[in-house]
Amino acid sequence: MASSHSNVHSEAAKMEQIITEFHTKSLHIILESRSPYVSSRNFSGEQILSSPSSSSSSSSSVRPRDKWFNLALRECPAALENLDLWRQSNLEPMVIDVILAQRPVNWDTVNFSPKRELVRNLSSKERYPFCWGSDQEEIGCEGKREKIVERWVVKYESRKVRDCSSGSRRSSNNTLSNVYKKSILLLRSLYATVRILPAYKIFRDLNSSGQICMFSLAHRVSSFVEPFTRKEEVEFQRFGFTPVDTSCGRLCISVLYRSSLSDVNSEPSTPISPQVIPDYVGSPMADPLKRLPSLPISRGSPSSLPFSRRHSWSYDHYKASPPSVSFSPSPTYSEPHVSISNPRSRCYPPMSLPPHPPETSLVHKKDTSFDEYCPSPNFTPSASPSPPIYIPGGHLSKGLLRSESAPFSIPAAMLLSSKQNLFPSSPIKIARSGTSKIEKSMGPIQNGTTIEKLLSLGKDDSRRYSGVKLSANSSPQVSFSRSSSRSFQDDFDDEFPCPFDVEDIVPNSRPESFDQKGLVSDPHDPGGFFPIRKSQDAAVGALVCMLKKAPPLRQDLSSTTNLTEVSRPESWSNNTLELSRMSSGENAPSQSVLSSGLLASKTTADALEELRSYKEMKNLLVSQCARSHASSPAEPSSRDSNE
Amino acid sequence: MNCEVCQLKELEVEHFEIREVLRCILHTIVFHRALGLVRPKDIDLELFEITYVQCGDVEVEKKIDEKIEQFISWVEKHPNKKSQICLSFYEVKNKQQSWFTNKIERLYWEQWYVNLNVIQLPKAHSSKSHHSKVLFDPGESTSEERSIRRAALEASLRDVLFQIIKFVNEKKDHVPPISESVVYFPYEITIPSSSDSAFGMDMIKRMLQTGHPTMLS
Numbered sequence: 001m002a003s004s005h006s007n008v009h010s011e012a013a014k015m016e017q018i019i020t021e022f023h024t025k026s027l028h029i030i031l032e033s034r035s036p037y038v039s040s041r042n043f044s045g046e047q048i049l050s051s052p053s054s055s056s057s058s059s060s061s062v063r064p065r066d067k068w069f070n071l072a073l074r075e076c077p078a079a080l081e082n083l084d085l086w087r088q089s090n091l092e093p094m095v096i097d098v099i100l101a102q103r104p105v106n107w108d109t110v111n112f113s114p115k116r117e118l119v120r121n122l123s124s125k126e127r128y129p130f131c132w133g134s135d136q137e138e139i140g141c142e143g144k145r146e147k148i149v150e151r152w153v154v155k156y157e158s159r160k161v162r163d164c165s166s167g168s169r170r171s172s173n174n175t176l177s178n179v180y181k182k183s184i185l186l187l188r189s190l191y192a193t194v195r196i197l198p199a200y201k202i203f204r205d206l207n208s209s210g211q212i213c214m215f216s217l218a219h220r221v222s223s224f225v226e227p228f229t230r231k232e233e234v235e236f237q238r239f240g241f242t243p244v245d246t247s248c249g250r251l252c253i254s255v256l257y258r259s260s261l262s263d264v265n266s267e268p269s270t271p272i273s274p275q276v277i278p279d280y281v282g283s284p285m286a287d288p289l290k291r292l293p294s295l296p297i298s299r300g301s302p303s304s305l306p307f308s309r310r311h312s313w314s315y316d317h318y319k320a321s322p323p324s325v326s327f328s329p330s331p332t333y334s335e336p337h338v339s340i341s342n343p344r345s346r347c348y349p350p351m352s353l354p355p356h357p358p359e360t361s362l363v364h365k366k367d368t369s370f371d372e373y374c375p376s377p378n379f380t381p382s383a384s385p386s387p388p389i390y391i392p393g394g395h396l397s398k399g400l401l402r403s404e405s406a407p408f409s410i411p412a413a414m415l416l417s418s419k420q421n422l423f424p425s426s427p428i429k430i431a432r433s434g435t436s437k438i439e440k441s442m443g444p445i446q447n448g449t450t451i452e453k454l455l456s457l458g459k460d461d462s463r464r465y466s467g468v469k470l471s472a473n474s475s476p477q478v479s480f481s482r483s484s485s486r487s488f489q490d491d492f493d494d495e496f497p498c499p500f501d502v503e504d505i506v507p508n509s510r511p512e513s514f515d516q517k518g519l520v521s522d523p524h525d526p527g528g529f530f531p532i533r534k535s536q537d538a539a540v541g542a543l544v545c546m547l548k549k550a551p552p553l554r555q556d557l558s559s560t561t562n563l564t565e566v567s568r569p570e571s572w573s574n575n576t577l578e579l580s581r582m583s584s585g586e587n588a589p590s591q592s593v594l595s596s597g598l599l600a601s602k603t604t605a606d607a608l609e610e611l612r613s614y615k616e617m618k619n620l621l622v623s624q625c626a627r628s629h630a631s632s633p634a635e636p637s638s639r640d641s642n643e
Numbered sequence: 644m645n646c647e648v649c650q651l652k653e654l655e656v657e658h659f660e661i662r663e664v665l666r667c668i669l670h671t672i673v674f675h676r677a678l679g680l681v682r683p684k685d686i687d688l689e690l691f692e693i694t695y696v697q698c699g700d701v702e703v704e705k706k707i708d709e710k711i712e713q714f715i716s717w718v719e720k721h722p723n724k725k726s727q728i729c730l731s732f733y734e735v736k737n738k739q740q741s742w743f744t745n746k747i748e749r750l751y752w753e754q755w756y757v758n759l760n761v762i763q764l765p766k767a768h769s770s771k772s773h774h775s776k777v778l779f780d781p782g783e784s785t786s787e788e789r790s791i792r793r794a795a796l797e798a799s800l801r802d803v804l805f806q807i808i809k810f811v812n813e814k815k816d817h818v819p820p821i822s823e824s825v826v827y828f829p830y831e832i833t834i835p836s837s838s839d840s841a842f843g844m845d846m847i848k849r850m851l852q853t854g855h856p857t858m859l860s
Contacts, residue, residue, distance in 0.1 A: 070821075072682040181678065182815045188675045189808045191683055195694040196804050204687070204694065242812035 014176055015246055019090045019156050021068045022183050022251055026154040026190060027096060027221065028073050033194040034098045034150070034217050035078040036206040069184045071191065078219065092223040093155035098199055099218040101146045146218070149199045151236070151256040153225065158249035182244040183251060189241060190253055197239075197257050228256075235259075646751045647817050649810045651803050653725070653758035656796060661718065661761060663688050664800060665711045665728065667695040669832065671804055672730055672755050673707070674698045675811045676818075679826035691797040695804065700826055710832040717834055718761050729833040730755040734819050749829075752817050755807075 066072035194200060203217055228236065236256040243250040656664050667688055674683065677698035684697040697704060714728060733749040819828065 066682075067680060070678060070680040072680060177820060181818065181821050184678050184821070185675065185811055185815050185818065188678070189811045192671055192674065192696050192804070193808055195685060195696060196801060196808075200694060201692060242815070244815075 011176055012247075015179065015248070016090060018176070018180055018183060019246070019251065022187070023090070023094050023154055023156075024065075025069050025071065025073075025187055026152070026253060027094060028076055029071075029187060029191050030096050030098070030152050030194055031078045031219055032073055032076040033200055034203055034219055035076060036203060036217055069180075069187045071184070071187055090156050091158060093153055093225070095222050095225050096150075096152040096154070097148050097220040097222075097226075098150035098152070099146045099220060100149045100199075100202065101216050101218045102214055148228075148232075149202070149217075149258050150197065151225075151228075152253065153255070154251075154253050156246075156249055156251055157243070179244060179246045186241055186244050186251065186253065193239065193241075193255070197255070198259065199257065645817055646754060647810075647814050648754045648756070649807070650756045651758060651806055652799065653760055654796065654799050654803065655760045655762055657762060657764060658715075658718065660690055660796065661715055661759065662711055663690050664759070664796075665714065665757065666707060667691075667693060667800060668757050668803060668807070669707045669711075669728075669730055670697045670703070671695050671807050673703055673827060673830065675807065676732055676753070676830065677703070677827035678818075678821045679823070681826060690793065691800060693797060693800060693804070698827060703827060707832065710834060714834040717836065721835075722761070722763055725758065725760045726835050728757040728759070728835075730757065730830060731833065732828045732830045735829060749831075752819060753814075 063072075199217070202215065206215070206217060233256075235258055237259040238254060238256050240254040241252070243252040651668065654664060666686075670686070674681070674696045677700065681698040681700070684699040685694050686697055687694050710728070714726070718724075718726060731751050732753040733751045736748045736750050
């Protein structure tokens with residue numbers, strides 16, 4: 001037998017040696033495929049370099065150690081080191097814990113989410129002051145995080161002496177050669193098994209070149225079992241190799257392994273750079289409302305940004321994984337985080353990163369500065385892949401950045417889309433909407449009289465207003481409610497967990513067009529008289545229904561109406577005036593125009609852009625109106641009244 | 644000597660997956676029966692996130708590849724059939740001289756049956772038989788379906804590997820003693836063929852069980 005080359009003569013001594021070598025080999029096999037940078041996958045190359053003699057499978061160039069169990073393994077310094085530490089007695093078990101550890105120091109112990117340098121620098125608090133409350137930051141808790149992914153136990157269970165002798169006498173089954181053969185078989189299957197277990201993928205990813213892995217595999221060899229908690233135990237599966245009976249005992253190998261390493265598995269294989277974040281942006285977008293309510297919880301781990309592949313697995317993991325190791329806060333957190341902040345992340349250059357930069361003066365730094373920081377180009381397309389819902393938001397901030405360098409652009413943007421007017425008089429707003437400010441502020445006061453006024457309107461007027469109303473109500477339905485939900489989530493999600501709560505700010509936020517003319521419409525109760533008037537479009541009906549559902553919230557909103565209106569840019573109201581004029585002539589086209597006009601009101605840039613298109617549309621409509629003039633004499637009067 | 648038989652779980656594979664799947668399974672088995680000094684070689688599958696082990700013997704690799712090619716061509720001639728590959732290990736015994744010849748007898752001590760169900764997704768590509776490593780065949784089922792199916796096959800393949808390992812662990816007594824000079828036990832790989840009556844019987848049995856109409860061809 002192969003063991004015969006040993007110097008041991010007595011059978012018992014040989015058996016002892018087999019047992020010892022069995023432990024050694026097991027350790028070698030396990031660590032060889034768990035200790036990174038030593039891998040038989042690089043076998044040929046490495047072997048040629050390190051030990052030319054073993055580059056081929058010919059047995060002529062085999063080291064003595066390779067001959068044991070007829071299994072030639074690569075050099076594995078880790079195994080040898082640990083062997084020295086472990087080698088005590090054959091009677092002691094050898095416990096090999098394979099540990100998944102994060103390599104850099106930055107680690108959020110609470111969430112078990114790594115805080116990489118890159119991430120930290122871009123981390124939420126600094127970059128997205130509006131998005132997260134600083135009190136929920138958990139940056140403070142850092143430390144190295146380890147997690148046992150596999151626990152191998154190699155042990156020799158010796159029988160009592162009496163059994164031992166009877167055992168060896170009993171059968172030829174336990175002869176030296178038979179034991180040796182069986183241990184070879186056992187080690188073969190061990191060799192194959194370590195490559196099938198999930199942890200091997202981590203090892204493989206770690207070993208594949210060119211990857212920056214945030215995790216590493218470590219190991220700990222000891223002779224005692226540090227028991228898992230019951231909670232931990234649940235996460236492990238056990239595979240027990242069939243023991244090999246020897247004359248005096250048996251050789252056992254068993255492994256506890258985490259059957260699912262999905263939480264970490266995908267990460268080491270992914271470079272840090274947030275490559276997949278665009279997809280990432282997409283996923284929350286697809287269902288933004290669902291995720292948003294959970295934001296408060298999830299704020300804690302802004303560092304999850306770099307888990308670029310997370311979107312592909314996080315949901316499952318979130319549900320499935322036990323809290324102890326889960327990234328549970330991160331998935332929910334990270335999605336809104338990424339989606340919301342991507343447009344804005346351009347606003348805050350990583351270099352500046354003021355802790356609370358609402359007034360940051362660095363707002364109009366360019367995307368490039370951010371991109372430099374995050375080498376991956378993936379932030380760039382971030383706005384585009386997102387569903388239309390959020391695009392207004394993206395444009396909003398971008399537009400503001402482009403068109404204005406005012407430090408208040410961000411707050412202004414938020415105010416535009418949010419009823420939470422925490423910054424009642426930002427310079428921008430005043431500058432923009434100065435003329436209409438006073439008039440608008442009267443809106444709520446006059447609410448009570450609005451209905452009468454409207455009811456008393458002449459037919460032409462009512463028709464005209466219906467056009468305006470239509471535009472004002474229907475389009476914000478899309479644009480305002482969603483964009484506001486976006487900012488709400490950033491800032492006020494505690495108070496407004498559901499984005500739809502915001503919908504009824506819609507009426508509040510658009511009466512400017514009326515105000516401009518000194519007319520006050522009741523934004524809250526337009527539905528009451530809409531049916532009375534001649535609505536010329538089915539959309540009005542839908543709008544009314546929507547508004548009818550809204551009432552419970554309006555009390556809250558009425559108080560903030562002023563400020564919202566204040567923030568309205570002039571251009572918006574001008575546009576709507578023009579459009580309202582047009583709407584009297586051609587309802588169908590004007591409606592579409594108006595709705596887009598309201599969208600545009602969010603940023604000056606967009607508004608200007610829209611204005612251009614309005615002008616085109618207007619020209620078109622005017623020419624059409626001119627034609628309709630000829631046919632219907634009633635129309636001119638309504639237009640005249642507008643002008 | 645008793646002959647242990649292991650029926651491996653059936654795998655539903657597409658044509659282009661046959662090669663990798665069979666390599667993975669057959670090499671894993673042979674590795675466990677190569678009890679001589681081996682220097683294992685890890686092989687990553689291309690289609691699956693699976694790493695299997697070869698015993699590192701060139702002859703074994705050659706023989707397995709050869710047989711897989713034969714099997715693939717058989718599959719092309721017999722599409723939509725469930726098929727079986729048998730890997731048998733034997734010992735060579737010189738039978739007592741009989742009066743007419745010196746016969747060498749093979750004593751089979753272990754048989755592994757690899758069961759494959761080669762499915763043909765729409766738009767079969769038998770014409771591509773020589774490029775069976777084509778990874779993606781566009782224009783068939785959606786990529787989503789494919790990835791789901793692929794993941795399922797990967798899991799099944801992993802199961803089969805575990806099945807092999809468990810079998811190897813549980814059944815050790817029938818394995819012949821190791822001889823120093825031989826790296827692996829002699830083996831043969833049997834693929835279905837028209838001349839193989841036993842296999843034909845098996846197919847008829849399967850046909851009767853499944854009632855698959857195309858089996859009648």
